Amino acid sequence: MRTKQEILAAIAPDLEKIEKTLSQNFASYVPFINEVSRHILFAGGKRLRPLLMVLSARLCGEPTSPRTYRLSVLFEYLHAATLLHDDVVDGAQFRRGRKAAHHLWGNQAVILVGDFLYSRAIRIAVEEGNMDVLDVISETTTLMSEGEVLQLINLDNVELTEESYFEVIFRKTAALMAAACEVGAIHARGNSWERPALKAFGTYLGYAFQITDDLLDYLGAKDETGKDIGTDFKEGKVTLPYIIAMERANPADREELIALIKEKEAATPENFRRACELLEKYDAFDATRQKAREFVDKACEELARFDHSPTRELLTDIAQYVLTRKS
Amino acid sequence: MRTKQEILAAIAPDLEKIEKTLSQNFASYVPFINEVSRHILFAGGKRLRPLLMVLSARLCGEPTSPRTYRLSVLFEYLHAATLLHDDVVDGAQFRRGRKAAHHLWGNQAVILVGDFLYSRAIRIAVEEGNMDVLDVISETTTLMSEGEVLQLINLDNVELTEESYFEVIFRKTAALMAAACEVGAIHARGNSWERPALKAFGTYLGYAFQITDDLLDYLGAKDETGKDIGTDFKEGKVTLPYIIAMERANPADREELIALIKEKEAATPENFRRACELLEKYDAFDATRQKAREFVDKACEELARFDHSPTRELLTDIAQYVLTRKS
Structure with a gap:
């Protein structure tokens, strides 16, 4: 397995083309929209979703062209639109190490620029001129908005089950990665099994990615993730480590876990530290890592159906890297 | 020209089918989304945009079918999504005579349900399977988000020109009505001049509609419009009546108009009454009505290119009605 540096070197040429395409295409007639878009689009995003699309297309034998990169950036627009609406929703202070957009421009502007990026994404899909692509994208955005609503409804639900948790993360994260991979296959005119295999690969990868993200909210370091630590917990957002601990805890510890996460208004670093202690006690972090x-x-099993190739190896390494990432 | 009651009688059969299609199609897997959607979708909306699409299709000779009505409701979804995001933005207390959604469920939920309705609209366009329709819709939603942003930027800009005002209302209102009419023509496989003629009809109608709306914000009565009166003014939203008065006013009255609209935080009914007095003094309301x-x-001139038919008469009457509407 390659190191992070080796993976970055291998994806550098594609990333460069993705960056270039992004900076050429987001422009609006309204300068203010460009300012806000630039803030969210060029704040050190990993470009994972466009990259997944490009690599999926290549895995199906597509010689990547400017059209491929052009199509790929729609996934970054969709992702950015979600981040903007999500920031308003969560009231996050930081995003990718910078002040969240709504703290700079207010909720109102941020919502509307999110709408703009979303429209722009659909526009790119329309320009591809392939109804299958539009079918996937419109299905995905519906799932994504449902996922965000479900997450909001589930706030403070200390009895959240693993099943409900997976339902949410499928919609809010896995669906978009699945779409990126599936659209890569469609763009490459992948055959009857390639398209569902890549869709499944993206789905599993998305689950692993979100689970790791939720773990990093407990165990990450702000200077590496660029996000506040313990924000999910402080907001009463129940994620897998907490769910697992709740399943395993004795009645007294369950009581304490419930009290800790419910104390949102007066949440102190001490609350969060104590919660981590309890999650550790029940090996919840290890169990979460195991789930990821x-x-x-499973994601790699889907890749194994494809012939051996440098692209297959790279996608496999990216999938493995998701587990060890620190940001 | 028909009376309002006669117009309502003539459109009743179409409206009934639009309502039925709407109530059958908005359902999400998440009950909460349905609750919020229902609040905004079934709060006495006039269904003007779906109706314009259906009548435009019929004008081009399409025998309207369930597919026509199904496609038409996407315009109500788009409109509702905009209303939801707009309510958050404007902090409106009332919408269509009911409490604005964000006062019932909070900004967060309302943004996300707006996203859901928007996705659902795109989904319907995809199901129509016509790339021209998707082209129009994605172009339109981009314009709409730009229009909303421009409107936000223009808040408190007492020097707003008529030109900038028309730029905003083209994007935030006229573009969607134009799209509804143009999609009607596309759906009906209208010929080379019908499609642009109906697009132009919708655009002009949209301008007239928004100008009248802005006038009603000054002159309407809450029990008829279902909206608070003077809200635009209190928020510092500069619209045509104000712009015209500013163009015509002597220096002293200009000063006073500026002071009145800028006193947002402490806006009193007295402020608004005095502003109306000044606008009246310069015939700004009459001049605005004249613009509408x-x-x-112009809208009716576009219709005149079509052969005489009951549908053409009905569209003409609807266009005329826009001028006299009280809500």
């Missing part, structure tokens, strides 16, 4: 690993394994 | 009339005339 299972999804990565 | 000019757009309706």
Whole structure:
């Protein structure tokens, strides 16, 4: 398996083309929209979703062209639109190490620029001129908005089950990665099994990615993730580590876990530290890591259906990297 | 020209089918989304945009079918999505005579349900399977988000020109009505001049509609419009009546008009009454009405290119009605 540096070197040429395409295409007739878009689009995003699309297309034998990169950036626009609306929703202070957009321009502007980026994404899909692509995208955005609503409804629901948790993360994260991979296959005119295989790969990878993200909210370091730590917890957002601990805890510890996450208004670093202690006590972090690993394994099984190739190896390494990432 | 009651009787069969299609199609897998959607979708909306699409299709000779009505409701979804995001933005207390959605469920939920309705609209366009329709819709939603942003930027800009005002209302209102009419023509496989003629009709009608709306914000009565009166003014939203008065006013009255609209935080009914007095002094309301009339005339000229038919008469009457509407 390659190191992070080796993976970055291998994807550098594609990333460069994605960056270039992004900076050429987001422009609006309204300068203010460009300012806000630039803030969210060029704040050190990993470009994982466009990259997944490009690599999926290549895996199906497509010689990547400017059209491929052009199509790929729609996934970054969709992702950015979600981040903007999500920031308003969560009231996050930081995003990718910078002040969240709504703290700079207010909720109102941020919502509307999110709408603009979303429209622009659909526009790119329309320009591709392939109804299958539009079918996938419109299905995906519906799922994504449902996922965000579900997440909001589930706030403070300390009885959230693993099943409900997976339902949410499928919609809010896995669906878009699945779409990126599936659209890559469609763009490359992939055959009857390639398209569903890449869709499944993206789905499993998305689960693993979100689970790791939720783990990083407990265990990450702000200077590496660029996000505040413990924000999910402070907002009463129940994620897998907490759910697992709740399943395993004795009645007294369950009581304490519930009290800790419900104390939102007066949440102190001490609350969060104590919660981490309890999650550690029940091996919730290890169990969560294990769950993420299972999804990565499933993702790699889908890749194994394809012939051996440098692109297959690279996608496999990216999937493995998701587990060890620190940001 | 028909009375309002006669117009309502003539459109009743179409409206009934539009309502039925709407109530059958908005359902989400998430009950909460349905609750919020229902609040905004079934709060006495006039269904003007779906109706314009259906009548435009019929004008081009399409025998309207369930597919026509199904396609038409996407315009109500888009409109509702905009209303939801707009309510957050404007902080409106009332919408269509009911409490604005964000006062019932909070900004966060309302943004996300707006996203859902928007996705659902795109989904319907995809199901129509016509790339021209998707082209129009994606272009339109981009314009609409730009229009909303421009409107936000222009808040408190007491020097707003008529030109900038028309730029905003083209994007935020006229573009969607134009799209509804143009999609009607596309759906009906209208010929080379029908499609642009109906697009132009919708654009002019949209201008007239928004100008009248802005006039009603000064002169309407809450029990008829279902909206608070003077809200635009209190928020510092500069619209045509104000712009015209500013163009015509002597220096002293200009000063006073500026002071009145800038006193947002401490806006009193007295402020608003005094502003109305000044606008009246410079015949700004009459001049605004006159502008709306000019757009309706242009809209009707486009209709005049079509052969005489009951549908043409009905569209003409609807266009005329826009001028006299009280809500």
